[in-house]
Amino acid sequence: MSDPHSKPKFRWHIVVFLAPAVLVYTAVMIYPLFNTLRLSLFTEVDQARVYVGLQNFRTLFGDTVWSTQFWNALGNNFWFFVIHMLVQNPIGIALAAILSHPKLRFASFYRSAIFIPTILSFVIVGFAWKLILSPIWGIAPGMLDAVGLKSLYAPWLGKEAYALTTLSLVSVWQFVGIPMMLIYAALLSIPEEILEAAEVEGITGLAAFWKIKLPLILPSIGIISILTFVANFNAFDLIYAAQGALAGPDFSTDILGTFMYRTFFGFQLQLGDPHMGSTIASAMFAIILVGVCLYLFGIQSRMRRYQF
Amino acid sequence: MNAARKNPFNTYAAHGALILYTLIALFPVFVIVINSFKTRKAIFREPLALPNSDSFSLIGYETVLKQGDFFLYFQNSMIVTVGSLFFILLFGAMAAFALAEYRFKGNLIMGLYLALGIMIPIRIGTVAILEMMVQTGLVNTLWALILVYTAQGLPLAVFILSEFMRQVSDDLKNAGRIDGLSEYRIFFRLVLPLVRPAMATVAVFNMIPIWNDLWFPLILAPAEEVKTLTLGSQVFIGQFVTDWNAVLSALSLAILPVMALYVIFSRQLIRGITSGAVK
Incomplete structure (x- = not known):
């Protein structure tokens, strides 16, 4: 490659290869991220940016108008995450376990069909479910009526007590394909010899799943959990598409993403405030960072990985 | 079993x-x-x-066809998605090659720096991104979206592609060097064709989230002439909310392109996920 007589040259091609990615990534992702954290320390007075230290955070956590909204959004976001962990991931694992049976016919058809909601946009999903659950159209009450359960029907999206859970379940419906696929992949990578050895010992069926496969796919479940966590605490689109920026009824579906959007852009009578928006973004950043660190240092490093 | x-x-x-x-x-x-x-x-x-x-x-x-400019929205979404994928793949593959192929000071640090973005959502920096786009005059252009999606897609692309590039045989590259090929030619002529399956996987992973995103079009490019299909259908449905025929048709039209993409690429997508590209 290089002339043996000369000294080792500076390898410019490394710089050329790295520069575009590093520049775009730094300029559009990393720099704005830190700039947002920095902006949370400023406020606007007479159209000038003034440094105020941690004042915005004091307002967010201390001023009751702000702190009630913040804790409401955080609590709702947490519930959103809990529903995903309790419903989406177990259903995904169960579907993957069924799909990974050898000799199951039509497996690829089921797999592709169940993945379809995941590829649809939040706008489609939000509106489609809004229409289906709407009391005006009557598909949901009609179907419940057909199985004699009409009394169970309520306009779920319009009731404060149910709206958030309903939307969480819609989101679960949409994204169940992701844990299904990842667990399916993990299950396929378990060597046949292990399962055969278990079979010789008389461990088959459900016992084989609980005692052999589940422990082996735990690392994948860990990854799915952290992906779910990051996605949930950064969610916005579904709530916005189905309930609007006000996350109604009466903020009962407000999560951190919609709260930040409203604060940043303003709504109705409230003016947009980029500095308070940055403050909320910084809080979200801290929450996600804590979650990811807990996972990396608390869970992943302790998990036993098996190499086949 | x-x-x-x-x-x-x-x-x-x-x-x-x-x-x-x-x-x-x-x-x-x-x-x-x-x-x-x-x-x-x-x-x-x-x-x-x-x-x-x-x-x-x-x-x-x-x-829908009379009231909404769905062809324009579709075209915008196409430009943004294809443009972003092009830059993610080109820049991502180049950086992945540098990290996988050469030993240099700071290689590990650079790899970790680029990997940071896999876990941290780019949305956190929205306030400053908007400010920057306003200052550079890119707000309400498709370039704003392409830049943001490129930055968002690069970390995972570099991560996946560098894993694959480590598997390309050294003998092949060294043979190319003996034949006097420059490092750039080795990359474009020898390595890129070999990692094409991995590039396809990266493309498919990025395609759907970019096409479906609502947040950045809403914030960076809400003007009529640069609306993407996702934002366009959101706004259209909001306006026609009582016209059920129009809403249902708009939803169906929005489903159509993604379904077409899915039918074309589903094998690639499923193979990508199940081959453990995202462990």
């Missing part, structure tokens, strides 16, 4: 569970699409019936 083969009851139960879930997954899409072809009366009278000669109507589609 074998028990499932021997016991027909287990097989039936497995199929039963899968069919039930498939129905749950497809039912909403089915209801939306069939009702978009019906008259307003039929939509409400028999929402679950297929359209027949009596109830068939294209009135919703007529409204």
Whole structure:
């Protein structure tokens, strides 16, 4: 490659290869991220940016108008995450376990069909479910009526007590394909010899799943959990598409993403405030960072990985 | 394992569970699409019936095509998605090659720095991104979206592609060097064609989230002439919320392109996920 007589040259091609990615990534992702954290320390007075230290955070956590909204959004976001962990991931694992049976016919058809909601946009999903659950159209009450359960029907999206859970379940419906696929992949990578050895010992069926496969796919479940966590605490689109920026009824579906959007852009009578928006973004950043660190240092490093 | 083969009851139960879930997954899409072809009366009278000669109507589609500029939205979405994928793949592959191929000071640090973005969502920096786009005059242009999606897609692309590039044989590259190929030619002529399957996987992973994103179009490019299909249908549906024919038709039209992409790329997507590209 290089002339043996000369000294080792500076390898410019490394710089050329790295520069575009590093520049775009730094300029559009990393720099704005830190700039947002920095902006949370400023406020606007007479159209000038003034440094105020941690004042915005004091307002967010201390001023009751702000702190009630913040804790409401955080609590709702947490519930959103809990529903995903309790419903989406177990259903995904169960579907993957069924799909990974050898000799199951039509497996690829089921797999592709169940993945379809995941590829649809939040706008489609939000509106489609809004229409289906709407009391005006009557598909949901009609179907419940057909199985004699009409009394169970309520306009779920319009009731404060149910709206958030309903939307969480819609989101679960949409994204169940992701844990299904990842667990399916993990299950396929378990060597046949292990399962055969278990079979010789008389461990088959459900016992084989609980005692052999589940422990082996735990690392994948860990990854799915952290992906779910990051996605949930950064969610916005579904709530916005189905309930609007006000996350109604009466903020009962407000999560951190919609709260930040409203604060940043303003709504109705409230003016947009980029500095308070940055403050909320910084809080979200801290929450996600804590979650990811807990996972990396608390869970992943302790998990036993098996190499086949 | 074998028990499932021997016991027909287990097989039936497995199929039963899968069919039930498939129905749950497809039912909403089915209801939306069939009702978009019906008259307003039929939509409400028999929402679950297929359209027949009596109830068939294209009135919703007529409204949508007359009122909304869906071809423009579609074109914008195409430009943004294809442009972003092009830059993600080109820049991502170049950086991945540098990290996988050469030993240099700071290689590990650079790899970790680029990997940071896999876990941290770019949305956190939205306030400063908007400010920057306003200052550079890129707000309300498709370039703003392409830049943001490129930055968002690069970390995972570099991570996946560098894993694959480590597997390309050194003998091949060294043979190229002996033949006097420059490092750039080795990359473009020898390595890139070999990692094409991995590039396809990265492209498919990035395509759907970019196409479907609502947040950045809403914030960075809300102007009529640069609306993406996702934002365009959101706004259109918001305006026509009482016109059920139009709403159902708009939803169906928004489903169509993603379904087409999915049908074309689903094998690639599923192979990508199941080959463990995202461990």
